[in-house]
Amino acid sequence: MSYKEDGVLELKDLNLPSEERLKKGPVAVFECVENIPCNPCVDACPFKAVSMEKITDTPKIDYEKCTGCGTCVSVCPGLAIFVVDLSKEKALITIPYEFLPIPEKGDTVKALNRRGEIVGDAKIIGVKKNENKTNTVTIEVKKEVGMIVRNIKVIK
Ligand code: SF4
Ligand code: SF4
Structure with a gap:
């Protein structure tokens, strides 16, 4: 089934960094596939790694600059x-997180896949509260689910 039918992206739908780049260290993974008028990612990148010709294009990433x-x-x-950082024994993933409660460093939470299904535990490595922007949470998960986990569930 395509994401156009069920709204759930799969790896085959994405323009991903190469396996070699993923193994080198942290790199952005863009899961933006719709031609919507949007471009804050282009202006925000301090390394000019994101570009688009028209505002309705999907972003193009230079993974060597990222x-x-x-x-x-x-x-x-x-x-x-x-x-996503797949360069270590475990995968580190930084995710945008707009729900409450916001987890704290050291917490163990549930790791969710793109369908919102629980696929294991995640350890909170860091939380960044960003005023007027989306908070971000960095989690540690088993390496084999580094490209599968895309959200968390906090159970307090
Ligand atoms: S164009 Fe950039 S900022 Fe807009 S939704 Fe896509 S990735 Fe996010
Ligand atoms: S270098 Fe640019 S594209 Fe990569 S994570 Fe930073 S802001 Fe995003």
């Missing part, structure tokens, strides 16, 4: 950008 700094994650109104 440092995985995460600046773009908190400005994306579509909550469509993540930073």
Whole structure:
């Protein structure tokens, strides 16, 4: 089934960094596939790694310029950008997070896939509260689900 029918993206729908780039260290993963008039990610990137010709284009990423700094994650109104680091024993994922309660560093939460299904536990590594922008949460999960986990469920 296509995301146009059920709204759920799959890896095959995305223009991803190469496996080699993913293994090098943190890098942005853009899950933005609709031709909507939107471009805060282009202006926000301090490394000029994001571009588009027309405002209705989907963003084009230069993965060699991207440092995985995460600046773009908190400005994306579509909550469509993540930073993934597969260079270590476990995967680190920075996700945009607009729900409450906001988890705290050290908490263990549930890791969710793109369908919102629980696929395991995630440890909160860091929380960045951004005034007037989306908060971001960095989680640690098993490496094999680094490209699958895209949200969390906080159970307090
Ligand atoms: S993670 Fe940082 S360097 Fe990479 S695209 Fe986003 S803002 Fe640019
Ligand atoms: S800011 Fe987000 S939704 Fe808008 S074009 Fe960039 S990635 Fe897509």
